[in-house]
Amino acid sequence: MILPLFKNHKMEDQRVKVAQLLKKSKYSMAFTGAGISVESGIPPFRGELGLWNKYDPKVLDIDYFHSNGKRAWFFIREIFYEFFGKAQPNNAHRVLARLEHSGLLQAVVTQNIDNLHQLAGSKHVFEFHGNSNRLVCTECGRLSDISDINLEDIPPHCPVDGSILKPDFIFFGEGIPPLAYEKSFEAARDCEVCLIIGSTGEVTPAAYVPNTAKRNGAVIIEINPEESLFTHSITDIHLRGKAGEELRIIENLLFE
Numbered sequence: 001m002i003l004p005l006f007k008n009h010k011m012e013d014q015r016v017k018v019a020q021l022l023k024k025s026k027y028s029m030a031f032t033g034a035g036i037s038v039e040s041g042i043p044p045f046r047g048e049l050g051l052w053n054k055y056d057p058k059v060l061d062i063d064y065f066h067s068n069g070k071r072a073w074f075f076i077r078e079i080f081y082e083f084f085g086k087a088q089p090n091n092a093h094r095v096l097a098r099l100e101h102s103g104l105l106q107a108v109v110t111q112n113i114d115n116l117h118q119l120a121g122s123k124h125v126f127e128f129h130g131n132s133n134r135l136v137c138t139e140c141g142r143l144s145d146i147s148d149i150n151l152e153d154i155p156p157h158c159p160v161d162g163s164i165l166k167p168d169f170i171f172f173g174e175g176i177p178p179l180a181y182e183k184s185f186e187a188a189r190d191c192e193v194c195l196i197i198g199s200t201g202e203v204t205p206a207a208y209v210p211n212t213a214k215r216n217g218a219v220i221i222e223i224n225p226e227e228s229l230f231t232h233s234i235t236d237i238h239l240r241g242k243a244g245e246e247l248r249i250i251e252n253l254l255f256e
């Protein structure tokens with residue numbers, strides 16, 4: 001339920017309220033989805049302009065990957081390394097990093113695998129779905145940095161045992177990395193304020209993170225030009241705009 005107190009506020013008042021809440025809170029977290037990277041030129045999977053309108057989601061199915069490594073890698077390379085790979089952090093990533101450095105944000109739980117929070121300078125990032133910048137050996141589990149691997153020949157092979165490498169993000173049919181899972185829910189239990197930025201809330205178990213924050217008493221602030229599954233269930237304040245633009249305004253309110 002949206003708190004009536006916040007619901008009827010004008011957008012300007014709501015932004016001021018968000019800035020005040022962040023200032024006052026002892027532990028704030030951001031929970032981010034594909035929408036935060038849209039202003040960096042990376043489309044979401046779902047929706048009108050989503051990647052699933054162009055690609056078959058089976059290229060990210062773990063069984064398909066194991067039986068059709070070369071073909072899966074052909075699309076993986078195109079989507080995640082030729083296309084995503086060129087993206088740079090936008091204002092939203094940058095403001096979150098600044099909030100963290102200023103002691104106003106304690107953690108970022110991201111569903112994204114594009115490494116843009118880290119590139120922007122955020123340090124406490126819990127990668128719920130992994131990170132495309134690392135590749136993992138399907139046999140020995142050794143991690144390789146993408147910059148050390150030649151993707152001209154696909155599938156790429158492990159420098160140690162020659163087995164096929166897989167991006168170190170989770171495919172359909174794989175579990176959440178245990179440490180990221182544990183840390184994300186710990187942050188959700190600890191936080192007083194949770195910013196949900198650019199997420200439909202349709203992907204589980206990730207969506208349970210902000211729900212856990214709400215159950216533990218956090219104020220939920222959502223930044224999204226559209227409504228999501230969170231909007232009418234747990235959101236207290238909805239800033240209905242683009243992540244980069246809304247966070248720039250919050251930044252001005254906090255620092256200028």
Ligand code: NAD
Binds near residue numbers: 037129199203
């Ligand atoms: P999602 O749940 O991540 O939702 C995308 C949301 O972003 C939508 O609600 C949309 O209204 C919102 N949005 C669009 N533009 C925005 C903007 N400028 N500012 C704020 N919000 C904006 O949905 P998905 O894309 O189907 O993602 C499924 C899963 O795949 C998620 O885990 C997602 O994080 C991951 N994914 C990651 C990337 C990436 O790493 N950049 C890209 C695509 C998908």
